[in-house]
Structures are given as structure tokens and as C-alpha cells.
Amino acid sequence: MDDEERMKRLKRECDDWQANVLEPALTRTPERKKEFRTSSCIEVKRLYTPLDLADHDYLDRLGFPGSYPYTRGVRPTMYRSRPWTMRQYAGYGVAEETNRRFHFLLEQGQTGLSVAFDLPTQLGYDADDPMAAGEVGKVGVAIDSLADMETLLLGIPLDRVSVSMTINATAAILLAMYVVVAGRQGVASEQLAGTIQNDILKEYIARGTYIFPPGPSMRLVTDTVAYCAAHLPRWNAISVSGYHIREAGSTAVQEVAFTLADGIAYVEAAITAGLDVDRVASQISFFFNAHNDLLEEVAKFRAARRLWARMMRRRLGARDPRSWMMRFHAQTSGVSLTAQQAENNVVRVALQALAAVLGGVQSLHTDSRDEALGLPTEDAARLALRTQQIIAYESGVTNTIDPLGGSYYLEALTDRIEREATAYIERIDAMGGMLRAIEVGFIQREIQEAAYREQLATEERQRIVVGVNDYTTAEPVHIPVFAVDPKVEMEQRAKLDRLRRSRDNSSVERVLHAVDKAARGSDNLLPVLIEAVEAYATIGEICGALRCVFGEHRESVAL
Template identity: 85%
Template structure:
């Protein structure tokens, strides 16, 4: 029987099943009235068969792991050779406090580090700046100078442990600090493995920790790309982040489309600056959200790999197969966690982590059950890490590659998500690219509208959130909440005062003047940041110079 006859017979059998089996069952036990849709609003059919994939070419659409179009994974053996990197996002208070948490996590079996920085550090202010009052060490660790970075990384084998730093507007400066710490430990930059987020576009879209206008900000990103391509071959110079886009309220499809559109913008800016496509592509990684709709999330990750491979090969004409690979870190969804019945978050986190693993993540952070209430306690973060370890060692899902691949539903959903994400990218291209789409407020409006629809669905109980709008209890919350000791802010300010008294301030002034002059040219600023860091210039002092030269960005309201 040829393929056409086989599909014809299957169509007849499906019709027969619907008429003679399904119809009578629906009469006795009707399906629930609420229409089944994914989190992105894609209608989910009752059942999927080979008819849904009648035109599906396996080699063209899936291929094999480690080969174009990478739908099934970026490595030929995936987790059978090496598990994903387990890195819990951590940082609070002073560098000493966070260093203790890092060592605790490594002792618990964590295989990589991920640094959370406080808001003053992210926005380029020192701990003693009046604008930083009350925020020092609150949502991350306070890093003012090289002295803090030296303390933060004390005892960490930087040639064996990869470090991810969630930092954007000041990413180039924090990278310079990291390079100098490693250099003083006798570790050359060519041996360093890790990531700086350095994705400024998503700050304008969804997060808000920008400093400078888009033009100078993109200049800093490209300076960093060029520096890493030359000096840090194992370092990811950008982690293009859809995570925060999703946390702001986007759908899975929007998260994918806007993230890849950001990646396209970075590639175009790098090529315009004269950088080679293959050298740049090897320094790019991605960061996605792992949300509640398990199968849609798996399909999203698979579609992301295939779409990016096509973009790199066809749009940018990259020649190296490594340039076609979309490598990504995933984090479970913070916005999905609830303060009500906080123990329910354990189940949400486990399902989200499973989606990331089934989708082929290279690195994973699992949130802690108490994060709707505060920073995670040690017990909570240990359990979050254990969630990954149980999935890795007890669930069996890491034993074969892309274990859900070939599912009629999953493949149909992967195709649909890819098509709809590609349509968004085409619309953004027609506007003149991602920077222009952000300036027009298009991306922000799309996310705002999606967030509004989601909130309405929750309030009207069209979407069930267990413990929040259904299955609620009046029991009080009994979850230990971690708090940052206020005295840590004063300690950080005292250390900063001592630093300024003990360093060579004349040397600092000379280098800051040099930074001022270079910022007014097209000179790559990374080598100057390295020199400034070595003199113990502070992040606030360097950013003050750049603010005078570049100006500051003021957001316009997207209506």
C-alpha cells in the first residue's frame, strides 16, 4: 500500500471511529464545555493522527540530533553524554554572603553558578549613592568594584565552573571585573566559560533596567561581542532573553518571536560593525521561560531551534554548522508562582523543569517554592536543585534524545508555533526591524494585550489557577521567608568608603578621563573597562562618565 492509499484508508477509519464510537460516547458523557486551547490560545483538537502530518518530511523538519535543523537537539548524544548544567540563580546582600551561598550550592551538587545583582549594580550606581538607599543587596548581590568581585568568586575554580551573570546595562563592566579576577588567579580568558546576559533590547521591551539610549547601549553590546570573539572563545557574549518577555505577560509564541527578533537585531548590528557572522554566532546563546503548558513549552523549544537554524543559514549565510545551533538556558516561571498555597509551587516547578528537559535545554534554573514571598531560603533552594537532580537521575527522560519527538500532537504544535513566530518576525521586519518596532511601541503593546487577556481569563475563572481562583482554602501561609539584614547595606557602604581611601585616586581619575575620551569615539571600550577595574574604579564612577557622554534613556509610554 502506497502512502496515498494509506492516508485514504486512515481517513475512512477516522470517519468511522467518529461516527460509530465517538458519537455514542459523547451522547452519554459530553466533553467539558470550555474549549481546549494552549496557553498561547492555539485550539487543541481531540486527537491527532498521521493525517495532521501528511506533508511532513522527517529529514527536512526534524532530522537527527546534532544536525540541521536541530529540532531534536543541538548535540548528537544530548544528555546521554552530559546532563544539562544545573545552575540556581543566587545573590543577595554583600559579596561575602553570596559567596557562602555559592559554596553551599556547589556542595549540594550544582554544576554551574548564576549571579543575581542588586538594582544599584544593574543600573550603574554605587551603594553609597542617594538613589541606592534601601535597594543595596535586596534583589541580588551588591558589586561596586573589583574588590567585591574578588570576594564574590573567592574559592570558586573559574577554569572548571561556568558562571552566568544576569546583567545588562552594565554587563561590559562586570565582564571586565570577571576577567581581571580570573587573570589574578592565573586563569587566562581563553579558559573561561560562562555567560553575561547583555541583552539590552529586552530591557526596553519588558524589564526596565536600562541606563543609556538604544544607540549607545547597542554600541556597548557590540564592543562586548567583538572583545569576546577575540579574547574569550568559550564565553557567551549575549544571552538573548525571552524569559523576561514571558514574565511580562507574553504568550509562548510571542516570547519565541520577540526573542529571535532581538537575536536578529544583534546579528545585524554586529555585521554592520564589520564582525564575521560565524564568529559572532558562536558567542550568542538564548534564555527562555519554562511555563505551565508542558507540551506547548516543549514544542516552543523545538520550534526555536529549527527557526533559528533557518534564520542563521538563510538570512545571515552563516557557514559553520555551529552557528546554526540555538543553545539555551531555561528558567522555570517566576510569574506562575503563587503566595496562596505556596507548596503547590513545587508541582508547578517540577512540571516546568520537565518541559525544559524534554525540550532539550543546555542549562536550567529551577525556582524555589517560596519566591512569591521573598528570596529563597537555603532549604527551598536545595529542594529546587533536588528537583532537577531527580528529573536527571530518576525519571528516565534523559535516557533517550527528544523522547516526545514523533508525537502527532507535538509535531503539529511545533509546526504551528514556528509558523506563527515566523509571521511575527516578518511583521517586525516590515516595520524596519526590532529597534524600530520597540520605538513604535508595537512589541510592548502586544505583550500588554496578552497580559491583559491572561489576567481577565484568571479573574473570570476561564483559566483555573489552583489555590488562587479555584480550590482555595482559608488556611494561613506557613512558609519561612528569607530576609536580607539591613545592616548589610551599611557594611557595603563602609567597604566602599575604605576602598576610596586606600586606592590610587590619581590613577583612577586618569583612567576615567581616558574612558570619557574613548566613549566619544568608536574605540572598543572593553580594554578601558579592564584597565579601570584594575585601578579599582567603581561601577558608579564609570557609569557616571558614560551618562555624561551617552545621556540617559527615558521611556515613552506605549499606547
């Protein structure tokens, strides 16, 4: 029997099942709602069969792990060789406190570090700047100078532990500090493995920690990419982030589309700057959200990987198969966590982490149960790490590659997400590219509208959030909450005062003049930024010199 005849027979049998089995069952027991949809409003059919994949070419759509189009994973053996990197995000207070937390996490079995920086560091202000008042060390660690970075990384074997730094507007400066600290530890740049987020476009879209206008910001990004291509071959110079786009309220489809559109913009900017696409592609990674709709999330990761491979190969002209691979880090969804019945967050995080693993993640952070209330306590952070370890070593899902691959529903959903994300990217292209789409507010409006629909669905109880709009209790929360000592700001300011009195301030003045001069020219800025941090110029002083040349970005309201 040939394939066409098999499909005809299946269609007849399916029709017979609907008439003689399904319809009587529905008469006796109606379904609980009229329609079922994913979080991206994709309608979910009652049943999926080979009829939904009638034109599905296995080699074109799936292929094999470690081979184009990488739908089934970027490594030939995936987790059968080793699990993903378990990289818990951490940072608070002054550098000494965060350094202690790093050592604690490594002792608990964490295999990579991920640094959270406070808002003044992200926005280029020193701790003693009036703009930093009340924010020092609150949502991350305060890093004002090379001295703080030296303390932060004290005792961390940088030749063996990969470090990810979630920093964007000031990414080039923090990378310069990291390179100098590593050199003073005797670790050559060529040995360093890690990631700098360095994704400024998503700051204009969803998060807001930008400093400079888009043009100068993109120059800093491409200068960092070029420097890493020449000096840090094992380093990811950009981690293109869909995470914050999703946290701002986007759907899974929008997360894929807008993240990949950002990635295209970065690769095209690097090519325009004279860099070879195959030289830089291997140093671009991605950062996605792992949300609640488990199967949609698995499909999302697979669709994103396949779509990126196709775009790198066909659109951007990459020839090296390694350039087609999408390597990604995932973090479970902070916005999905609830202060009400906060213990439920342990279950949410476990499901989200499982989705990331089933989707083929390379590196993973699991949120802590208490993050809707405050920064994680040590106990909560350990439990979040244990969640990853249980999935890796007890669940059995790492025993085979892409264990859900071939599911009729999953493959149909993967195809659907790829199609809808492609349609978004085509709309962005028609506007003139991602920068233009951001400038006219298209991306921001799409996210705002999706967030509004989601909030309305929650308020009208079309979407159930356990413990929030259903299955509620009046019991008070009994979860310990971590608090940053208010004395942190005074302590950090005192450290800055001592630094400014002990350093060679004439050298600082000289290097800041060099930063100003370099910013007015066209040479790569990384070498002069490294000189500046070596002289113990502060992040606020360096950004001040750049502000004088580049100016500051002012957000326009998306209507």
C-alpha cells in the same frame, strides 16, 4: 499500499470512529468545555493522527540530533553523555554572603553558578548613591567595585566552573571585573566558560533596567561581542532573553518571535560593526522561560531551535553548522508561582523543569517554592536543585533523545508555533526591524494585550490557578521566609568609603578620563573598562563617565 492510499484509508477509518464511537460517547458524557486552547490561545484538537502531518518531511522538519535543523537537539547524544548544566540563580546582600551561598550550592551538586545582582548594580549606581537607597543587596548581590567581585568569586575555581551573570546595562563593566579577577587567580581568558546576559533590547521591551539610549547601548553590546570573539572563545557574549518577555505577560509564540527578532538584531549589528557572522554566532546563546503548559513549552523550544537554524543559515548567511545551533538556558516561571498554598509551587516547578528537559535545554535553573514570598532559603534552594537531579537521574526521560519527538500533537504544535512566530518576525521586518518596533511601542503593546487577556481569564475563572481562584483554603502560610539584613546597606557603604580612602585616586581620575575619551570615539570600550576596574573605579563612577557622553534613556509610553 502507497502513502496516498494509506492516508485515504486512515481518513475513512477516522470518519468511522467519529460517527460510531466518538459521537455516542459525547452524547453520554459531554466534554468539560467547548474548546481547549494552549496558553498562546492555539486551539487544541481532540485527537491528532498522521493526517495532521500529511506533508511532514522528516528530514526537513526534524532531522537528527546534532544536525540541521536541530529540532531534536543540538548534541548528537544529548543527555546520554551528560545532563544539562544545573545552574541555580543566586545572589543577595554583600559579596561575602553570596559567596557562602555559592559554595553551599556547589557542595549540593550544582554544576554551574548564576549570579543575581541588586538593582543599583544593574542600573550603574554605587551603594552610597541616593538613587540606591533602600535597594542595596535586596534582589541580588551588591557589586560596586573589583574588590567586591574578588570577594564574590573567592575560592571558586574559574577554570572549572562556568559562571552566568544576569546583567545587561552594565554587562561590559561586570565582564571586565570578571576577566581581571580570573587573571589574578591565574586563569587565562581563553579558559573561561560562562555567559553574560548583555541583552539590552529586552530591557526596553519588558524589564526596564536600562541606562543609556538604544544606540550607545547597542555599541556596548557589540563591543562586548567583539572582545569575547577575540579573547574569550568559550564565553557566551550575549544570552538573548525571552524569559523576561514571558514574565511580562507574553504568550509562548510571542516569546519565540520577539526573542529571535532580538537575536537577529544583535547578529546584524555585529555584521555591521565588521564582525564575521560565523565568528560571533557561536558566542550567542538564548534564555527562555519554562512555563506551565507542558506540551506547548516542549513544542516552543523545538520550534525556536528549528526557526533559528533556518534564519541563521538562510537569512544571515552563516556557513558553519555550529552557527546554526541554538543553545539555550531555561528558568522555570517565577510569575507562575503563588504565595497562596506555596507548597504547590514545588509541583509547578517540577513540571516546568521537565518541559525544559524534554525540550532539549543545555542549562537550567529551577525556582524555589518560596520565591513568591521572598528570596529563597537554603532549604528551598536545595529542594529546587534536587528537583533537577531527580529528573536527571530518576525519571528516565534522559535515556533517549527527544523522547516526545514524533508525537502527532507535539509535531503539529511545533509546526504551528514556528508558523505564528515567523509571521510576527515578518511584521517586525516590515516595520524596519526590532529597534524600530520597540521605538513605536509595537512589541510592548502586544505583550501588554496578552498579559491583559491572561489576567482576565484568571479573574473570570476561564483559567484555573490552583489555590488562587479555585481549590482555595483559609489556612495561613507556614513557609519560612528569607530576609536580607537591613544592615547590608550600611555595611556596603562602609566598604565603599574604605575603598575610596585606600585606592590611588589620581589613577582613578586618569582612567575615568580615558573612559570618557573612548566613549566619544569609536574604538572598542572593553580595554579601557578593564583598565578602569583594575584601578578600582566603581561601577557608579564608570557609568557616570559614560552617562556624560551617552546620556540616559527615557521610556516613552506604549499606547
